[in-house]
Structures are given as structure tokens and as C-alpha cells.
Amino acid sequence: MSLSIPVSPFQGDAELPAHVDVVVIGGGIIGINTALSLAERGVSVAVVEKGVIGGEQSARNWGWTRQMGRDPAEIPLTMASLRLWSQMNERTGDETGWRRTGITYLCYNKRDMDIWGGWYEKGKAYGLNSEMLTGPQTEALLPGSSGGLIGGLHTPSDGRAEPALATVAMANAARRVGAHILTQCAARGVERSAGRISAVVTERGRITCSSVVLAGGVWSRLFAGNMGIDFPQLKVMGTVARVTGIEGISDMPVGAGDFAYRKRLDGDYSVALRNANIANIVPDSFRLFFEYMPSFVQTWRELKLRVGKSFVDELVMPKRWALDEKTAFETIRTLDPLPTKSFNRKALANLARAYPAFAKAQVVNEWAGVMDVTPDAVPVISDVPSTPGFFIASGFSGHGFGIGPAAGHLMADIVMGGDKLVDPAPFNISRLRPKLAIAA
Incomplete structure (x- = not known):
């Protein structure tokens, strides 16, 4: 399938490994960094990705790697991530596009x-x-x-990187240190033995393992739900445009109340209407209404509520399935929604008033991406004690690209059970689902 954005090509492994220590579900920046961090420590790990590496929000975001403006719970993690970003080109031996621009x-x-x-x-x-x-x-x-x-x-000390390049560069690095990376290979579910994780069943076969990390982005709630785990997560869609013909503007990413821009490695600019995202009303909007209400009250100016086809799509989508059945993950390989072009036109008009050089901008491409959002807009990076051997790294609420390197490192720390990059307590699932934090 042709995507609305170009993503660096990556050829997944031809063969499914029979056994690894850890299976990571999801080949976005979080899952790939988890696998990279584990493989660098000598842990055998396989990433199973239903589509292409970095094909969803990991390649569709603004490309900012920022520390400022974060929730205080995230600040130590974002600071650690910037240190890792500054070493990423050397670590991967490839171009991630990262530059310290401020x-x-x-x-x-x-x-x-x-x-x-x-x-x-x-x-x-x-x-x-x-x-x-x-x-x-x-x-x-x-x-x-x-x-x-x-x-x-x-x-x-903040910077920028290239979403279309970075995750694939990290995946290539993970493979070089021993990780198995499988694409077009959807995980259907997990198997348990004596109460704990023992295998992942994919559309291409079964991989035995002792641990599973769910880093499925917007798909995490659906996958976890089939396991009987109620992971609170909703979706928010943002729109971005690539424009050309701009001269005399800083290399530094800039945001204002009604626009944002970032210079790209190719010399063009990625622009967006800041504080303007689409929140589609779906059945989960009602199921999770009271959990999200406090956050919505604070951020309602940034969200445009919409009722459309997605409500029916999610209503009829199966929530439970057997492991020998075809799943939604195989039907929808990559979420590639239509952009809200009016947002981009408004962003360019606002930019042209603030920085007249943007009056000459010509749109090259437009795309949209879907973000996985938790009730408090802080990610979950945690074990799930009610399901021994199961871990979740999801709900990054639009912050995943910037904090991806540190989030993957921290998730690997939690899986390994040793020292932690930062205090993991703010990201524990117990703050959202206390029952899941009780050991089986």
C-alpha cells in the first residue's frame, strides 16, 4: 500500500524465530528503542510489526525533540532522551536527522x-x-x-530529527546487535503457561518467550482488551504539511498559539496549526468519558470533536477473537488517515502574518497521524503484575517521538529488573488501573 508520507524502506526478516526472551509488539519508535536497548544488553528479542517500521505516528509527527513544555512527570525522561538523541547518529551508524537547534x-x-x-x-x-x-x-x-x-x-539544548528516517535507522541498528525485526507480521495474541506469558501468536506462527512488551501505539487498547486488560486509551488526529520555497527562516523549531514550524533536513519545512487536533467520537469515548473529562476541560480549546465513519468502524470492529482468527491488525496494516487540509491552510496564513517569508510557501505534501492518548496525557511504561511477563509502553499522547529513546531504554530496564534510567513510578499503570498492579 502506498502511504501519504515517504518512510525509509526496511525489509523485515524472512523467518520467524522459534524462541526469544522478549517479544516486542509494535515497530514504532517506542518498540524499536525497547528492542535496541534489550539487544545491546545481549537479550534475545523479536519485534513483530503488522505493517512497516515507523509507518504510523512515528513518521507523522512534527519531528521535535523537546524537553520544555512537558508534564513535570515527564521532564526527567525527556532530559534523558535528549542525551540519547545527541548520540543517536553515532549509535546507529546512520542519519536520524537529529540536530541540536534549540x-x-x-x-x-x-x-x-x-x-x-x-x-x-x-x-x-x-x-x-x-x-x-x-x-x-x-x-x-x-x-x-x-x-x-x-x-x-x-x-x-532541544533539537529536531527526521521522523521518516529515525525509527528505521534505529531498527537497522537493533538488527545489527541481534534483534529479529519482522514486518507484515501482526501479533494476534499471547499464550500463558502456569499463569504467566509463554508465547506470542502471530499471523505467521508462534514465538515462545518469557516476556512481552506491548508498544502498539493506538492499537494497544484493542490488543490488551482481547487479553482481558482494560487499558484506557483514546485517539487524537493531527495534521501536518511539508512546504517549500522558504528562505531566511531559522533552523530552529518554533511554536506559537496558532502555528508551528520545523526546518527539515531536506531544506523544506514541516508546518502545522498548533493546538488544533481532531478527536473522533467513538464508542470508547462514552466508555471512558468520566476518566477523560478532567483532561478535556483543560484542553478543550485544542480539540475539534467530530462524529463520522470511525464511530461505526469501531462499533463493529471485533473486540475479542481466537488466536487462529484473522484480526483487525491484518485488515488495517497502517493507519493513513486523510489530513484536515483546512488546518494547514490556516497554519500557513497565520505563519505568513508572523513571518512574511512563509507567504511564498508552496505545499509539497500533506498527511495526518493518529496519537494514542491516556486520560492524564502521560504515558504508561510499566509491568502489568496481574499478567506476569506482560509489559506496556503506550499512551504517549503525542510525545513519543521526542522521548522515544529514553522510553525504550526505561522499558528495557523494567523488563530486566535492574537499575532504572529514571524513576519509573510516574509511568506505572497503577495510577490508571490499580487492579492491574496487583500480582496474580
């Missing part, structure tokens, strides 16, 4: 200054090198502005 959020009014000034104090408490700039300082840092800036939040 990132800046622009402030055009007092509300912006209050929001980012408050976050600046939180970041400073963790030792993050963010700076609150004046209007003139911001305009000097980012030439080409039409004016009106009263300040900015700038973090010089």
Missing part, C-alpha cells in the same frame, strides 16, 4: 507569557537550561518576524 515558544500576549513563564519555573527546578526572553531578544534569535512579540520561552 526550540522556542513565542509569546504574543500576557496569557502566553504567564503560561510559559510558569513552565519556565518548573523546568528550572529540574536544572533544565530554558530561558525566558524579552520581545527584542526573541526577534533577534528568530529573524524575519513581522513584530508583535513580547517574549519567548527558549531551550537551547
Whole structure:
């Protein structure tokens, strides 16, 4: 199937291994980094991906690798991830597109200054090198502005990478250190023996193992549900455009209240309408309504609710199946939704007012991606004690690309049971599902 975005080609393994220590379900940036971290420690690991490596949100995001603006629970993990990103080209022996450019959020009014000034104090408490700039300082840092800036939040240690390149580069590195990487190979479910994980059943056969990491992105709730695990997760869709013909604009990713841009490695720019995502109303929206309500009250300005075909699609999609049955993972290899083109047109209009160079922008390509969101917008990176040998790394809420290297490292730490990269407590599943944290 031809996708709306180009992703670096990757040829999956021809043969299914009979046995590994750990099976990782999902070949996005989280699953691949988990596998890379495990394989580098000599653990035998296989990644099973229903479609192509990095074909969903891992290749469709903005390409920012930022620390600032995160939930305080994520700050230590994001700081660790930036350290890992800075070594990633050398670690993989390949081009991931990562560059330390800094990132800046622009402030055009007092509300912006209050929001980012408050976050600046939180970041400073963790030792993050963010700076609150004046209007003139911001305009000097980012030439080409039409004016009106009263300040900015700038973090010089932040950076950018290329979503279409990075995950495949990491997958190639994982394979070189011994990981099995299988594509077009959907996991259908797990088997248990004496109460704990003993195998993963795929469409191509069975792999025995002692541990399973579910890193399935937006598919994680469906997969876990077939196991009897109620993992709370909803979907949010964002839209991005690639534009060309821009000159004289900073290499630094920049965000404002109603636009965002990032210079790409190919010289073009990825642009988006910031704080504008689609939340399709689906049956799970009602099942999980009360859990998500507090978050929705805080972020309602950023979401456009929509009722459409996806409601019926999810209503009729089987929630339980036998392991010898064809699944939705085989029917829908890669989520490739249509972009909301009006969002991109509005983003470009807003950009042209703020930075006149964007008035000459020509759209090359447009795409959309679907993000997996938890009720508190903080990921789950955790064991599931109610199912020994089962682990979840999902619900990254649009932050997965930037924190992917550290999230995979931390997930590997948890699987191995040794020292942890950062304190894993904020990401434990017990905060969302206390019953799942009780050992069987």
C-alpha cells in the first residue's frame, strides 16, 4: 500500500524465530528503542510489526525533540532522551536527522507569557537550561518576524530529527546487535503457561518467550482488551504539511498559539496549526468519558470533536477473537488517515502574518497521524503484575517521538529488573488501573 508520507524502506526478516526472551509488539519508535536497548544488553528479542517500521505516528509527527513544555512527570525522561538523541547518529551508524537547534515558544500576549513563564519555573527546578526572553531578544534569535512579540520561552539544548528516517535507522541498528525485526507480521495474541506469558501468536506462527512488551501505539487498547486488560486509551488526529520555497527562516523549531514550524533536513519545512487536533467520537469515548473529562476541560480549546465513519468502524470492529482468527491488525496494516487540509491552510496564513517569508510557501505534501492518548496525557511504561511477563509502553499522547529513546531504554530496564534510567513510578499503570498492579 502506498502511504501519504515517504518512510525509509526496511525489509523485515524472512523467518520467524522459534524462541526469544522478549517479544516486542509494535515497530514504532517506542518498540524499536525497547528492542535496541534489550539487544545491546545481549537479550534475545523479536519485534513483530503488522505493517512497516515507523509507518504510523512515528513518521507523522512534527519531528521535535523537546524537553520544555512537558508534564513535570515527564521532564526527567525527556532530559534523558535528549542525551540519547545527541548520540543517536553515532549509535546507529546512520542519519536520524537529529540536530541540536534549540526550540522556542513565542509569546504574543500576557496569557502566553504567564503560561510559559510558569513552565519556565518548573523546568528550572529540574536544572533544565530554558530561558525566558524579552520581545527584542526573541526577534533577534528568530529573524524575519513581522513584530508583535513580547517574549519567548527558549531551550537551547532541544533539537529536531527526521521522523521518516529515525525509527528505521534505529531498527537497522537493533538488527545489527541481534534483534529479529519482522514486518507484515501482526501479533494476534499471547499464550500463558502456569499463569504467566509463554508465547506470542502471530499471523505467521508462534514465538515462545518469557516476556512481552506491548508498544502498539493506538492499537494497544484493542490488543490488551482481547487479553482481558482494560487499558484506557483514546485517539487524537493531527495534521501536518511539508512546504517549500522558504528562505531566511531559522533552523530552529518554533511554536506559537496558532502555528508551528520545523526546518527539515531536506531544506523544506514541516508546518502545522498548533493546538488544533481532531478527536473522533467513538464508542470508547462514552466508555471512558468520566476518566477523560478532567483532561478535556483543560484542553478543550485544542480539540475539534467530530462524529463520522470511525464511530461505526469501531462499533463493529471485533473486540475479542481466537488466536487462529484473522484480526483487525491484518485488515488495517497502517493507519493513513486523510489530513484536515483546512488546518494547514490556516497554519500557513497565520505563519505568513508572523513571518512574511512563509507567504511564498508552496505545499509539497500533506498527511495526518493518529496519537494514542491516556486520560492524564502521560504515558504508561510499566509491568502489568496481574499478567506476569506482560509489559506496556503506550499512551504517549503525542510525545513519543521526542522521548522515544529514553522510553525504550526505561522499558528495557523494567523488563530486566535492574537499575532504572529514571524513576519509573510516574509511568506505572497503577495510577490508571490499580487492579492491574496487583500480582496474580
